[in-house]
Every structure is written in structure tokens, then in C-alpha cells.
Amino acid sequence: MGAALVAAMADPDRTFDAIVIGEYERAFYGNQFSLMASLFEHYGVQLWMPEADGRIDFEADGHEQLMIGLGIQxxxxxxxxxxxxxxxxxxQAREQGRYLGGRPPYGYRLVDAGPHPNRAHAAWGRRAHRLEPDPETAPxxxxxxxxxxxxxxxxxxARALNDAEIPCPSAADPERNAHRSGREWTHTTVRSILANPRYTGRQVWNRQPTEHDLIDPANTGLGHRQVQRWNLPDGWVISHRPAHPALVSETDFVAAQNIRARRGHADPDRCYRLAGLLRCGICGRRMESCWANSxxxxxxxxxxxxASKVDPERPKNLYIREDRILVHLPALYILLAKPDPVNTPPTAEDIIGHLRAEEITLTYDPETRxxxxxSREGVRITIDRTR
Structure with a gap:
């Protein structure tokens, strides 16, 4: 509303020449008046407030001090x-398990829970809601x-769900998920379901709180914008008692989280010395480490x-063993660093350290092998063919 009013002030055909503010709390926040006063003067729009007994004089020190004090208040x-x-x-969430709004999680739907517990809201006709398993998505x-x-x-x-052509959450409820594509299940979608504690029947609040960030740090006069970020579990508010029917037991939910944590640990016996240094000569992506044939x-x-079906036009997977790359690193090092032949030849670890220090990546072309x-400047040097 405030932005629309400011835009209307710039219209030369506007139908008003003054703005009357009845409650100062709804007008200016902090130092906003000092930023807006020049705008009112520029467009010739008067400002009236009861605290000033009438019109605000933008050039009077007393009125400026009054507006600054009201902004702070x-x-x-x-x-x-x-x-x-x-x-x-x-x-309310912790003690009563009350549903506090927002989109219901996939697998639940909202049902009427009677009059609103607040008498004033109930008098206005507002109703309370609660979560109930959706017969189509809960299974x-x-x-x-x-x-x-x-x-x-x-x-x-995710792949099994896509193969069975089961609609993903955004496709199952498109009205509440108009900002999402609704095409297919993804790793992120399945992972978020597995990590949602509301499926245990307990109400959870403050998982994604609203914060305020500066619109432009170089111009603080533009104010702040609201952003939502995922909160850490220690900041969640969880109800003491179950608030709605559970889709998974608390024991199974904790076990599912432990499966993810256990798989996150790397095998200490597996070492990938070229991790992050290889790129695909077909698509340019960084190649991922894998363990093949020990x-x-x-x-x-x-x-x-x-998680998705294979595109028939997609090139075949590219594979290259680490030992076949390591044998060519000395030749690569000679071309790049031109070391003194009198010195001791560098080891593979020395060459790999040099590549990382200079931010040099290796590109493997499967067609020419x-x-x-x-390098950072885009220099590419072709060396001996791999066997």
C-alpha cells in the first residue's frame, strides 16, 4: 500500500494534494520520515498528523524532531x-500443538477444527484448522x-516414483505450489520428506523463519526485504504431545535420519587424489569420483x-581410471612448469599439489582418448594419448 501511494504521488494527474495519517505507528518506521520528507516536498504533497495539530512543516526543526521521535517510538x-x-x-505450537498456518505437508490436508480459539477471531467468523492424512498422498x-x-x-x-508416474508434491497440489514446475520427483523432494518431523504427528514451527535483509547494502535508505531461510533443528519449536495422526513412528523417523548420516561418511580406504581436478571433454562438467573394480x-x-529416465540422446557415461591419468602427469608437469632437469623429478603428489595451487583442471576427451x-586463462595443452 505504501509503495502504491508513493507511486501515485509521482502522477501529475493525481486526485489528492495531501495525506492524512491518523496513527503514527502505521506511517513511518525509524528514520523513514527523514528519507521521505524531500519526496513530499518535491511533489508538493502535504502531510497532516494529529500529533502536529495539523500540517507538517518540512522545514521546521520542531516538526522534524517530532517526526524522528515518533519514528523511534x-x-x-x-x-x-x-x-x-x-x-x-x-x-501455542509447543504446548497446544496448534496448526499456525502455511501449506500442509505432502501427505496431509487441512480440515475444519471448529471455531477459532481466540474469541475475537471467532466472532469474525474465522475457523481453526488441523492436519489430517490425505487418503491419496499419505500412503x-x-x-x-x-x-x-x-x-x-x-x-x-525418486526414480521408482517417477517410473510409477506418481505426481510429485507440486503436481498433487498445484494451487498451493504455483511457483514450482510440478514435472517430476527429485532427490531434494524425497530428502525433504524424509527430514520433516511433522510426519511423526507432532506440530513443528519455526523451521523456515522470516528474516529481514537490506535491499541494497550500498543504499540503506531502500530499507529491508523479507527472506525465508531454513533454520537449524535446535531452533525448531516442537509440540510436547502429538497434534495430528502420524504417518511414521518416531522410532522409524529417527532410524531414517541415521541412515542418511551413516551413508555420509567416506570410506577411509578409498582415496581419490584427482578429485575436483578432472573435467569431461564432452559436456565440460567436473567428473565425479567412483570406485570401480577395486x-x-x-x-x-x-x-x-x-531420479529421472535416461534421455536417448544423452551420450554414454564417460569413465577413466585414475592410474591411467597418473602416468601422464610427469609429461604434463614438464610442459607446464618446465622444471630444471638437474633437480629430482617431482612425485605425483607434488604435481597434483601444483595443479591445485595454480587452479589447473584436466580435461579428458573420450573421442581422441x-x-x-x-587454466584460469583458458589455456589448453594436449599431451600424450592415454592407453
């Missing part, structure tokens, strides 16, 4: 109100947890993930 009241509201919402959530507990990966679960190797799937380099 307004900021104080808004801050106090925000603290009270957040404290009340945390208490999918149970199946996802069962598959995870059986040891299946997130990618395999040896370190690297592969590129050209953007394909096991050649290995090349690319």
Missing part, C-alpha cells in the same frame, strides 16, 4: 509486537519411509541422475 512498538507474537506462536509418504528403512537410496526412491576412477553422466589442461 513506532520502531519500538513494532519490535515489541513482533516479540510478543513470536513468543505466543511458539507457546506415498509411508512407502517412502519404508523404502528408506529398507536401505534404498534417495535417488532410487580402483579409484572418475566418471561423468552428463547431468543425468538416477587424450588428456589436456585448462
Amino acid at each position: 513506532s520502531k519500538r512498538e513494532i519490535t515489541r509486537t513482533r516479540i510478543r507474537v513470536r513468543t505466543a506462536m511458539a507457546t 506415498i509418504v509411508k512407502w517412502i519411509f519404508a523404502q528408506r528403512l529398507a536401505g534404498h537410496s534417495v535417488a532410487r526412491i 580402483r579409484a576412477a572418475y566418471r561423468c553422466r552428463h547431468g543425468y541422475t538416477s 587424450s588428456l589436456g589442461t585448462g
Whole structure:
């Protein structure tokens, strides 16, 4: 509303020449008046407030001091109100398990829970809501947890859902997910379901709190914008008692989280010395480490993930063993660094350290079976063919 009013002030055909503010708390926050006063003067729009007994004189020091004081008081009241509201919402979620709004999680739907517990809101006709399992999507959530507990990966679960042509959450509820594509299940979608504690039947609040960031740090006069970021689990507010029917037991939910944590640990016996240094000569992506036939190797799937079907036009996966690359590193080092022949030849670890220090990446071309380099300046040197 405020932005629309400022835009209307710039219209030469506007139908008003003054603005009357009845409550100062709804007008200026902090130092906003000092930033807006010149705008009112520029467009010739008067400002009237009861605290000034009429029109504000933009050039009078007394009126300027009054508006600065009212802005500080307004900021104080808004801050106090925000603290009270957040404290009340945390208490309602923790002690009462009350549903506090937002989109229901996939697998649930909203149902009427009677008149609003606040008498004033109830008098206005507002109703309370609660979560209830959705007969169409709740079995999918149970199946996802069962598959995870059986040891299946997130990618395999997503692929099975896509192969069965089960609508993803944004496709199952397009009205509430208009900002999403709704095309298919992804790793992120399955992972977020497995990590949502609300499926245990307990109400959870403050998982994604609203914060305020500067619109432009170089121009603080533009103010702040609201952004939402995921909160850490220690900042969540969880109800003491179950608030709605559970789709998974708390024991199974904790077990599913432990599966993810256990798989996150790397095998200490597997070492990938060229990790992050190889690129695919077909698509340009960084190649990922893999363990093939008890040896370190690297592969590129050209953007394909096991959560989706294979594109028939996609090139075949690229594989290269680490030992076949290491034998060519000395020749590569001679071309790049031109070391003194009198000195001791560098080891493979020395060459790899040099590549990382100079931010040089290696490119493997499967068509010519050649290995090349690319530095920050885009230089590429083709060396001996790999066998």
C-alpha cells in the first residue's frame, strides 16, 4: 500500500494534494520520515498528523524532531509486537500443538477444527484448522519411509516414483505450489520428506523463519526485504504431545535420519587424489569420483541422475581410471612448469599439489582418448594419448 501511494504521488494527474495519517505507528518506521520528507516536498504533497495539530512543516526543526521521535517510538512498538507474537506462536505450537498456518505437508490436508480459539477471531467468523492424512498422498509418504528403512537410496526412491508416474508434491497440489514446475520427483523432494518431523504427528514451527535483509547494502535508505531461510533443528519449536495422526513412528523417523548420516561418511580406504581436478571433454562438467573394480576412477553422466529416465540422446557415461591419468602427469608437469632437469623429478603428489595451487583442471576427451589442461586463462595443452 505504501509503495502504491508513493507511486501515485509521482502522477501529475493525481486526485489528492495531501495525506492524512491518523496513527503514527502505521506511517513511518525509524528514520523513514527523514528519507521521505524531500519526496513530499518535491511533489508538493502535504502531510497532516494529529500529533502536529495539523500540517507538517518540512522545514521546521520542531516538526522534524517530532517526526524522528515518533519514528523511534513506532520502531519500538513494532519490535515489541513482533516479540510478543513470536513468543505466543511458539507457546501455542509447543504446548497446544496448534496448526499456525502455511501449506500442509505432502501427505496431509487441512480440515475444519471448529471455531477459532481466540474469541475475537471467532466472532469474525474465522475457523481453526488441523492436519489430517490425505487418503491419496499419505500412503506415498509411508512407502517412502519404508523404502528408506529398507536401505534404498534417495535417488532410487525418486526414480521408482517417477517410473510409477506418481505426481510429485507440486503436481498433487498445484494451487498451493504455483511457483514450482510440478514435472517430476527429485532427490531434494524425497530428502525433504524424509527430514520433516511433522510426519511423526507432532506440530513443528519455526523451521523456515522470516528474516529481514537490506535491499541494497550500498543504499540503506531502500530499507529491508523479507527472506525465508531454513533454520537449524535446535531452533525448531516442537509440540510436547502429538497434534495430528502420524504417518511414521518416531522410532522409524529417527532410524531414517541415521541412515542418511551413516551413508555420509567416506570410506577411509578409498582415496581419490584427482578429485575436483578432472573435467569431461564432452559436456565440460567436473567428473565425479567412483570406485570401480577395486580402483579409484572418475566418471561423468552428463547431468543425468538416477531420479529421472535416461534421455536417448544423452551420450554414454564417460569413465577413466585414475592410474591411467597418473602416468601422464610427469609429461604434463614438464610442459607446464618446465622444471630444471638437474633437480629430482617431482612425485605425483607434488604435481597434483601444483595443479591445485595454480587452479589447473584436466580435461579428458573420450573421442581422441587424450588428456589436456585448462587454466584460469583458458589455456589448453594436449599431451600424450592415454592407453
